[in-house]
Amino acid sequence: MTHSSRSRTTLLSAVALLATLAPLATAQPSVAKAPVTKAPAAPALLAVGEPGFETGGAAWEFTSGTGVATNNPHSGNRLAYLDAGSGMKVSQTVAATGRGAYVVSAWIATGGPGGRYVLRVNGADAASLDLPSSANYRRYTLGAITLAPGDRLEIAFESGQGWVNADDVMVSPAAPARPRVTSSDPQAAEMFGWATRKANSWVQSPGTVGPLNADERQTGGTGSGVYAPSYWAGYANRSGYYSRDMTHQLGGAEVLGLRAEDKEMLRAFAASATARHAYYPAWALNFDNRTYLSIDYRSPDLFVREVPAVFELVQKAEEAYRWSGDRSYLDEPALWDFYRHATEEFVALHDGKKDNGGVRVAEGTGRGIFQGVASYNEQSDEPLAEAGDAIGSQYQAYRAMASLARAKGDRETAARFERRARDLKAYFNTTWSGGGSGADMVRGYTTDGRALTGWGKENSWFMPMKQILAPGARREAYLDYIDAQAEGAGRPDNIEALTYLPDTFFTNNRPDTAWKWMRQIYAQKDVQHVNTRQGTNGDYPEVSFTLVSQTVQGLMGVSPDAPARTLTTQSRLPSGMEWLSVEDLRVGDSAFTLRHDTRRRSTLTHTSGTAPYTWEARFPGVHSAVTVDGVPRPARTETIDGTTFTTVRTRVAPGRTVTVEVR
Numbered sequence: 001m002t003h004s005s006r007s008r009t010t011l012l013s014a015v016a017l018l019a020t021l022a023p024l025a026t027a028q029p030s031v032a033k034a035p036v037t038k039a040p041a042a043p044a045l046l047a048v049g050e051p052g053f054e055t056g057g058a059a060w061e062f063t064s065g066t067g068v069a070t071n072n073p074h075s076g077n078r079l080a081y082l083d084a085g086s087g088m089k090v091s092q093t094v095a096a097t098g099r100g101a102y103v104v105s106a107w108i109a110t111g112g113p114g115g116r117y118v119l120r121v122n123g124a125d126a127a128s129l130d131l132p133s134s135a136n137y138r139r140y141t142l143g144a145i146t147l148a149p150g151d152r153l154e155i156a157f158e159s160g161q162g163w164v165n166a167d168d169v170m171v172s173p174a175a176p177a178r179p180r181v182t183s184s185d186p187q188a189a190e191m192f193g194w195a196t197r198k199a200n201s202w203v204q205s206p207g208t209v210g211p212l213n214a215d216e217r218q219t220g221g222t223g224s225g226v227y228a229p230s231y232w233a234g235y236a237n238r239s240g241y242y243s244r245d246m247t248h249q250l251g252g253a254e255v256l257g258l259r260a261e262d263k264e265m266l267r268a269f270a271a272s273a274t275a276r277h278a279y280y281p282a283w284a285l286n287f288d289n290r291t292y293l294s295i296d297y298r299s300p301d302l303f304v305r306e307v308p309a310v311f312e313l314v315q316k317a318e319e320a321y322r323w324s325g326d327r328s329y330l331d332e333p334a335l336w337d338f339y340r341h342a343t344e345e346f347v348a349l350h351d352g353k354k355d356n357g358g359v360r361v362a363e364g365t366g367r368g369i370f371q372g373v374a375s376y377n378e379q380s381d382e383p384l385a386e387a388g389d390a391i392g393s394q395y396q397a398y399r400a401m402a403s404l405a406r407a408k409g410d411r412e413t414a415a416r417f418e419r420r421a422r423d424l425k426a427y428f429n430t431t432w433s434g435g436g437s438g439a440d441m442v443r444g445y446t447t448d449g450r451a452l453t454g455w456g457k458e459n460s461w462f463m464p465m466k467q468i469l470a471p472g473a474r475r476e477a478y479l480d481y482i483d484a485q486a487e488g489a490g491r492p493d494n495i496e497a498l499t500y501l502p503d504t505f506f507t508n509n510r511p512d513t514a515w516k517w518m519r520q521i522y523a524q525k526d527v528q529h530v531n532t533r534q535g536t537n538g539d540y541p542e543v544s545f546t547l548v549s550q551t552v553q554g555l556m557g558v559s560p561d562a563p564a565r566t567l568t569t570q571s572r573l574p575s576g577m578e579w580l581s582v583e584d585l586r587v588g589d590s591a592f593t594l595r596h597d598t599r600r601r602s603t604l605t606h607t608s609g610t611a612p613y614t615w616e617a618r619f620p621g622v623h624s625a626v627t628v629d630g631v632p633r634p635a636r637t638e639t640i641d642g643t644t645f646t647t648v649r650t651r652v653a654p655g656r657t658v659t660v661e662v663r
Contacts, residue, residue: 045096045097045098045099045100045205045207046094046096046097046098046100046102046147046153046171046205047094047171047205047207047208047209048092048094048155048169048170048171049092049094050092051168051169051170052073052075052076052078052167052168052169053068053076053078053079053080053167054076054077054078054220056068056078057078057080057090059092060080060090060091060092061089061090061091061092061093062080062089062090063087063088063089063090064088065082065083065085065087065088065159066080066081066082066083066088066089066090066159067080067081068080068081069081069165072109072165073167073219074107074109074137074165074167074168075107075167075168075214075219075220075237076167076219076220077219077220078167079165079166079167080157080165080166080167081163081164081165081166082115082157082158082159082163082164082165082166083159083163084111084112084159084160084161084162084163085159086159087159088158088159089156089157089158089159090156090157090166091154091155091156091157092154092155093152093153093154093155094152094153094155095150095151095152095153096147096148096149096150096151096152096153097149098149099147099148099149100146100147100173100174101143101144101145101146101147101173101174102143102144102145102147102153102171102172102173102174102205103141103142103143103144103145103171103172103174103197103200103201104119104141104142104143104145104153104155104169104170104171104172105139105140105141105142105169105170105172105201106139106140106155106157106166106167106168106169106170107137107138107139107140107166107167107168107535108131108134108137108138108139108140108157108164108165108166108167109134109135109136109137109138109164109165110131110132110133110134110135110160110162110163110164110165111133111135111162111163111164112133112160112161112162112163113130113131113132113133113160113161113162114130114131114159114160114161114162115130115131115157115158115159115160115161115162115164116128116129116130116131116156116157116158116160117129117131117140117142117156117157117158117166118142118154118155118156118157118158119142119143119145119153119154119155119156120153120154120156121145121147121151121152121153121154122151122152123152123154126145127142127143127145128142129142131160131164133162136528136532136535136536137165137167137535138535138536138539139201139236139535139536139539141197141198141200141201143174144174144200155169170201171205171208172200172201172202172203172204172205173203173205174200175196175199175200175203175256175257175258176256176257176258176259176586177255177256177257177584177585177586177591178196178584179192179196179255179256179548179552179582179583179584179585179586180192180193180582180583180584181193181551181580181581181582181583182580182581182583183577183579183580183581184577184578184579184580185576185577185578185580187519187522188551188555188577188580191518191519191522191547191551192547192548192551192582194522194525194538194544194547195252195543195544195545195547195548195551196256196544196548198538198543198544199231199249199252199253199256199541199544199545199548200256202231202232202233202541202544202545203230203231203258203261204227204228204229204230204231204232204261204287205227206227206228206229207226207227208226208227209224209225209226209227210224210225210227210239210287211223211224211239212224212225212239212286212287212288212291213239213286213291213293213294213295214237214238214239215235215237215238215239215293215294215295216237216238216533217295219237221239222294225286225287225288225290225291226288227287227288228264228287228288228289228290229260229261229263229264229265229289230261230264230265230287230289231249231253231258231261231265231541232541233245233246233249233265233541233542233545234284234541235531235533235534235540236534236535236539236540236541237533237534238284238293238295239286239287239293240284240285240286240287240293241265241284241285241287242283242284243269243281243282243283243284243309243312243313244283244306244308244309244312244376245496245541245542246265246269246316247309247312247313247315247316248312248499248500248542248545248546249541249542249545249546249549250262250316250319250320251319251545251546251548251549251552251553252544252545252546252547252548252549253545254319254320254323254324254549255548255549255552255553255585255586256548257586259320259323259324259326262320263320263324263326263328263329264289265285265289266313266316266317266320266335267289267332267334267335268285268289268290269281269282269285269313269338270313270334270335270337270338271334272285272292273310273338273341273342273346275345276300277300277303277305278346278349278350279310279341279342279345279346279349280303280305280310280346280372281305281309281310281313281338282296282297282303283296283297283303283304283305283306283309283369284296284297284304298370302370302371303370304369304370305369305370305371305372305373306364306369306372306373306374306375306376306378307350307362307363307364307372307373307374307375307387307390307393307394308375308376308387308389308390308392308393308458308462309376310342310346310362310393310397311342311343311362311390311393311394311396311397312393312396312397313338313342314338314339314342314343314397314400314401315393315396315397315399315400317329317335317338317339317400317404318400318401318403318404319400321404321407321562321563322559322560322561322562322563323560323562323586323587323588324562324588325562325563325588325589327563329404330404330407330408331408336408339400339401339404340401342397343397343398343401343417346362347360347361347362347394348360350362350363350364350372351363353385353386353447354385354386354445354449356427356432357427357431358423359423359424359427361386361390361391361394361424361432362386362390362391362394363385363386363390364384364385364386364387364390365385365447366383366384366385366446366447367383374386374387374390374444374459375387375388375389375390375444375456375458375459376389376458376459376462377389377456377457377458377459379457379492380456380457382444382446382452382456383446383447383448384444384445384446384447384452384459385445385446385447386432386444386445387443387444387456387458387459388433388443388444388456388458388459388460388462388463389458389459389462389463389466390459391424391428391432391463391468392462392463392465392466392467392468392469393462393466394424395421395424395425395428395466395467395468396466396467396468398417398418398420398421398424399417399418399421401413401417402414402415402416402417402418402421405417407563424468425468425470428468428469429468429469429470433463433469434451434453436453437473437474437477437478438477438478438480438481439453439454439455439481440453441453441463441474441478441481443456443459443460443463444456444459455481455485455490457490457492457497458497458500460478460481460482460485461482461486461500461501461504462500463478464478464479464482464504464507464508465500465503465504465507465508467507467641470642471641471642471643472642475508475642479504479505479508479510479513482501482504483501483505483513486498486501486517493530494529494530494531495521495524495529495530495537495540495543496540496542496543498517498520498521499521499542499543499546501514501517502514502515502517502518502521502546502550502554503546503550503554505517506550506553506554506555506572509572509620509643511554511555511572511573511574512574512575514550514554514555514572514574515555515574515577516574518547518550518551518554521537521543521547522547524537525537525538525543526538551582552582552585554572555572555573555574555577555580556569556571556572556580556582556594556596557569557570557571557572557618558585558594560587560588562587562588562589562590563588564614565588565590565611565612565613565614566613566614566615566616567587567592567604567613567614567615567616568615568616568617568618569594569596569602569604569615569616569617569618570617570618570619570620570645571596571598571599571600571602571619572599573596573598573599578597578598579595579596579597579598580595580596581593581594581595581596582594582595583607584607587613588609589609589610590606590608590609590610590613590654591606591607591608591609592604592605592606592607592613593605593607599619599620600619600661600662600663601659601660601661601662602617602619602659602660602661603657603658603659603660604617604652604657604658605652605656605657605658606652606653606654606655606656606657607654607655608654609654610654611654612651612652612653612654613651613652614649614650614651614652615649615650615651615652615658615660616647616648616649617647617648617649617650617660618645618646618647619645619646619647619662620643620644620645620646621644621645621646622637622644622646623635623646623662623663624663625662625663626646626648626660626661626662626663627660627661627663628648628650628658628659628660629658629659630659633648633650635647635648635662636648636649646662648660
């Protein structure tokens with residue numbers, strides 16, 4: 001055999017067994033379970049047998065010159081190999097038991113060009129990829145492929161000029177929404193197309209049986225379970241998703257219509273934030289949405305926990321509510337209790353090391369991630385009690401709690417949290433962050449009370465990203481400082497950290513800088529990730545999900561409010577981009593097409609829905625003339641977080657197209 005002799009053990013199989021196999025193994029007793037009781041998921045409508053070749057490949061067909069080996073698995077202990085040469089194939093044909101559309105992914109390494117990865121439906125080629133030469137595993141995706149009940153799907157790996165190794169095949173349901181971007185800048189459309197396909201490939205198919213607690217130390221996991229609605233958020237060699245990654249990916253998931261996945265994952269985190277855990281949620285959960293990922297959870301007193309994640313989960317639940325209009329975000333007691341505990345008891349329990357006067361600030365222990373840390377910056381050895389990313393996230397959680405309470409009709413709670421948000425922001429800007437600017441701004445405090453300045457990565461850029469830093473010259477100087485540090489010696493090594501930078505600059509109306517960082521991230525997608533087990537940078541899920549959201553929420557400035565049937569937009573097209581359009585933008589039960597022409601004209605088509613939406617079109621600056629479909633209209637100016645906008649509100653009924661232009 002001439003296949004690779006490299007030794008790597010990384011990714012688990014996302015679909016380790018057919019959903020119809022014998023009863024699943026029980027997770028080891030040391031693995032805690034979140035208190036969630038749900039009926040078992042129905043079997044997946046399209047399931048692959050032995051996706052990781054772990055029991056010798058009985059579900060697959062092998063020609064001569066191919067087989068199962070143990071020398072270069074991507075995860076577990078085995079892989080499929082094809083020797084160099086022509087005419088060899090490893091394949092499996094599965095029958096669809098229901099109607100649907102699917103994408104199929106596999107991790108593949110090659111010793112030369114010429115190999116192929118192919119999907120065939122009822123014997124006819126439906127999708128294929130010519131494999132490049134790449135000795136390191138990369139994750140390749142084909143589809144979406146639409147199947148009817150009884151259709152037969154062949155998944156095939158075919159030989160080329162060098163050896164081919166294949167492992168960890170995964171079937172994902174096609175995302176409910178199919179957003180498509182076109183633009184005067186071809187790279188914007190190319191980037192969004194890649195990102196939507198890649199993000200979709202990380203979605204788990206509910207009912208699939210797969211490993212639990214798989215990681216780099218126990219590559220086969222500790223047993224198997226039935227996967228629930230979820231998607232990969234974190235390292236691809238672990239069988240679960242992380243709170244930090246999931247919250248950052250939620251916006252992109254909502255654009256793709258992954259409403260069920262977002263809600264079930266948020267529910268799972270909420271259920272884990274118990275009094276026994278001092279109202280910290282679990283840091284990571286298995287794809288069954290029930291058990292805590294064992295690499296990060298050892299006992300109720302010893303598990304990874306980071307302060308910003310608690311608050312980001314509250315903020316992102318509110319964001320999911322605005323995208324979906326789903327009242328369960330308001331009415332489910334478990335979710336509501338989580339919001340309340342996170343913004344009340346959690347803050348009270350974790351405030352005590354630094355005297356902040358009448359303002360409470362949640363703190364970390366300064367003793368490491370398994371004891372609770374104040375910042376997402378895990379590369380720092382600073383014993384932080386309070387950090388810029390934590391206090392900024394706490395501010396946004398207060399704002400989200402006020403918004404959710406207002407939507408629920410609880411005006412007293414809404415007013416209380418609006419006041420807390422105002423007080424926290426005022427305290428931050430007058431006292432907590434010190435009097436300096438740029439490198440001299442305070443971005444954290446140690447457990448012994450020392451103020452920290454300089455570059456703190458997450459605890460630096462989260463402050464303007466979370467909008468706790470007041471507008472003005474000081475914020476602008478700090479944004480300049482962040483950009484310079486991230487471009488220079490302080491640049492993070494891991495691509496997932498860089499994915500926050502476009503959000504930081506879009507939020508603060510610097511589209512040219514934000515677009516620069518989007519392009520830099522996209523340009524590095526095929527570069528090997530710093531964690532060699534991870535594959536390429538593009539194989540880190542956060543990269544694709546955030547490029548989706550940064551296009552729609554960033555460049556297009558989309559801010560949905562499905563419960564109020566309102567859609568707010570703001571063109572943030574960078575210099576040189578003449579126009580940008582997105583189709584199949586789903587908000588609530590409606591779909592839209594939105595186009596921006598520079599920063600002066602926006603067009604919205606309400607392509608489907610049951611009732612009109614109010615469209616608020618925002619344009620930066622003060623404009624003397626505004627037209628709606630060519631008819632002059634009075635405009636309103638308002639200042640939002642330091643930026644003055646000209647705004648126009650108009651109703652857009654289903655089937656109608658409206659154009660707003662400023663001059």
